[in-house]
Amino acid sequence: MTIVRTRFAPSPTGELHIGGVRTALFSWLTAKHAGGQFFVRFEDTDQDRYSAGSARNIIEQFKWLGIELDGGPDHKALQAMKTNEDTPDALDDGSYRGIPGPFVQSQRLDIYKAHAEQLVAAGKAYRCNESAEELSAMRAEAQAQGRTFMFKKSARLRTEIDPATPHVIRFDMPSSGQTVLDDMIRGKIVFENANLGDDVLLKSDGFPTYALAAMVDDHLMGVTHIIRSDEWLPSAPKHIAIIKAFGWDLPIFAHVPTVNGEDGKKLSKRHGATGIWQFRDQGYVQEAIINFLAMLGWAVGDGEEQNVFTVPELIQKFSLSRVGASPAVFSFPKLDWLNGVHIRQMPADDLAQRLLPFLAQAGLHIDSAEKLALLVRIVPYIQERIKKLTEAAGFIDFFFADVATPSHDMLIGPKMEQHLSLHALKASREVCANLAAFEDTPLEQAFRKLCDELKLKPNQVFSIIRNAVTGKTVTPPLFGTMAILGRDTVLARLDNAITVLSS
RNA sequence: GGUCCUAUCGUCUAGUGGCCUAGGACGAAGCCCUCUCAAGGCUUAAACACGGGUUCGAAUCCCGUUAGGAUCACCA
Numbered sequence: 281m282t283i284v285r286t287r288f289a290p291s292p293t294g295e296l297h298i299g300g301v302r303t304a305l306f307s308w309l310t311a312k313h314a315g316g317q318f319f320v321r322f323e324d325t326d327q328d329r330y331s332a333g334s335a336r337n338i339i340e341q342f343k344w345l346g347i348e349l350d351g352g353p354d355h356k357a358l359q360a361m362k363t364n365e366d367t368p369d370a371l372d373d374g375s376y377r378g379i380p381g382p383f384v385q386s387q388r389l390d391i392y393k394a395h396a397e398q399l400v401a402a403g404k405a406y407r408c409n410e411s412a413e414e415l416s417a418m419r420a421e422a423q424a425q426g427r428t429f430m431f432k433k434s435a436r437l438r439t440e441i442d443p444a445t446p447h448v449i450r451f452d453m454p455s456s457g458q459t460v461l462d463d464m465i466r467g468k469i470v471f472e473n474a475n476l477g478d479d480v481l482l483k484s485d486g487f488p489t490y491a492l493a494a495m496v497d498d499h500l501m502g503v504t505h506i507i508r509s510d511e512w513l514p515s516a517p518k519h520i521a522i523i524k525a526f527g528w529d530l531p532i533f534a535h536v537p538t539v540n541g542e543d544g545k546k547l548s549k550r551h552g553a554t555g556i557w558q559f560r561d562q563g564y565v566q567e568a569i570i571n572f573l574a575m576l577g578w579a580v581g582d583g584e585e586q587n588v589f590t591v592p593e594l595i596q597k598f599s600l601s602r603v604g605a606s607p608a609v610f611s612f613p614k615l616d617w618l619n620g621v622h623i624r625q626m627p628a629d630d631l632a633q634r635l636l637p638f639l640a641q642a643g644l645h646i647d648s649a650e651k652l653a654l655l656v657r658i659v660p661y662i663q664e665r666i667k668k669l670t671e672a673a674g675f676i677d678f679f680f681a682d683v684a685t686p687s688h689d690m691l692i693g694p695k696m697e698q699h700l701s702l703h704a705l706k707a708s709r710e711v712c713a714n715l716a717a718f719e720d721t722p723l724e725q726a727f728r729k730l731c732d733e734l735k736l737k738p739n740q741v742f743s744i745i746r747n748a749v750t751g752k753t754v755t756p757p758l759f760g761t762m763a764i765l766g767r768d769t770v771l772a773r774l775d776n777a778i779t780v781l782s783s
Numbered sequence: 784g785g786u787c788c789u790a791u792c793g794u795c796u797a798g799u800g801g802c803c804u805a806g807g808a809c810g811a812a813g814c815c816c817u818c819u820c821a822a823g824g825c826u827u828a829a830a831c832a833c834g835g836g837u838u839c840g841a842a843u844c845c846c847g848u849u850a851g852g853a854u855c856a857c858c859a
Contacts, residue, residue, distance in 0.1 A: 293858090293859080317847090415857085426784075428855060439816060477855085485857075486855060492857075511853055516787095578795095579795080579797065587807080605789065606789050611795065614794070614809045663822095664822045665820060681798080739818055746819065751824090752819090756819095757820095758819080
């Protein structure tokens with residue numbers, strides 16, 4: 281029984297795109313569902329595009345999302361692989377020490393070269409050294425003739441190449457017959473070999489191309505499922521041919537569709553956030569991002585109509601075969617809704633902790649145990665009112681800071697005159713001053729009684745009090761709010777309001 | 784242009800030949816609840832891209848058309 285092993289293999293060239301995160305999520309869920317392992321491997325074989333620090337950043341993003349990378353190499357080949365500890369880009373915060381990844385391809389050049397030579401020796405790959413100019417001339421000629429350019433062994437300009445001089449190694453792709461890809465998501469796809477050219481396996485700088493490096497590593501790591509973006513679909517038959525040339529077992533392939541913006545084009549900056557940190561900074565929680573991404577292109581099916589999932593539920597129910605083949609459009613309104621759902625499901629103290637950086641950004645520094653305790657008391661009142669963490673500050677700032685003095689107009693209740701509002705305000709003050717227990721329910725009872733006595737509607741009186749006490753028209757429930765603020769603060773703010781309205 | 788992929792409400796999807804006068808969710812509209820705002824409850828509008836087949840019967844199978852998309856590098 282082979283253990284399911286999946287991997288996410290980004291090229292560390294910058295920010296991790298949300299579409300890539302979804303692909304990684306599908307890979308992770310596939311592994312976890314089967315009790316298997318998930319790894320990240322960095323494909324940094326293009327020297328021109330390498331971005332230092334990006335690898336680390338990507339790992340941090342997985343960590344933040346709660347997508348854990350697996351350690352415990354129980355596979356000989358896996359152990360033989362070099363780890364991040366050998367790379368200049370090693371993570372130095374210690375949090376990933378002891379796990380066997382990320383794997384970095386630039387550290388493994390000798391391995392790829394040996395594999396390429398192995399294919400040359402077997403007559404399944406060959407050397408050639410056409411220059412970039414010669415190649416583009418060939419391309420131009422093909423185009424002039426209306427053909428699609430495709431390099432084949434027979435097109436070589438020189439056949440005798442000194443292995444000591446710069447050259448590339450190309451894979452000798454069979455030029456007849458068919459290659460069949462049995463994709464988990466798309467089913468069987470048949471490719472005519474005649475349409476496939478001979479790709480470079482090893483570049484003249486000694487670096488491998490994706491086709492070689494990825495196939496070699498996936499084999500050595502014991503990867504069972506190659507789950508990747510569907511832009512790889514056209515080159516999949518070449519990859520299959522390479523794997524076969526080595527005589528290795530074929531892994532399971534799954535090409536997942538892209539994530540598009542509202543206009544049907546691939547999601548990009550102009551659609552809004554695309555990077556994980558952007559989502560985090562906009563107040564989205566991990567649970568919602570993962571839930572949303574999972575549902576983008578995947579559904580439980582079998583008559584089940586569940587939309588809200590926890591990570592354990594996702595792991596239990598996820599199946600690659602139920603991922604749709606068509607591209608999905610990223611919907612921010614739906615993400616917002618899910619974010620609200622997951623916020624509501626959190627324990628109050630957990631939510632309070634997550635709110636901290638956002639409150640600090642709004643100038644509310646919860647810097648003492650007392651303030652934190654206060655925040656935890658407040659959280660249940662705003663929990664079902666916010667969709668994003670960024671919205672919290674606007675609801676609760678008056679608990680921690682003085683309210684702006686309400687304007688004269690704000691203190692006049694709906695369909696009321698100034699003198700009547702003032703009267704209600706003064707009466708309210710008396711209620712607050714004399715109430716035995718300054719708590720939620722007693723306050724509400726006392727104020728409803730007051731409404732009856734004044735022959736005013738609750739909404740009329742309550743809105744005056746709300747404005748006076750909080751300085752806002754939209755707040756958490758009034759009496760709970762007042763109870764938390766405390767009698768002294770409430771009386772002070774009512775007095776302040778009375779002064780304003782009297783003038 | 785060659786090759787390949789995709790096509791159900793605005794969006795995410797259920798649906799694998801009869802259970803479909805196509806179900807759910809988000810969003811929208813309305814109502815209820817209600818101290819504001821939310822949350823919650825109920826209701827409504829809203830889709831099988833088109834054309835041919837196959838079949839007693841097609842959203843489901845086949846072909847074509849159209850429309851999107853991917854890919855054709857010593858990038859991944």
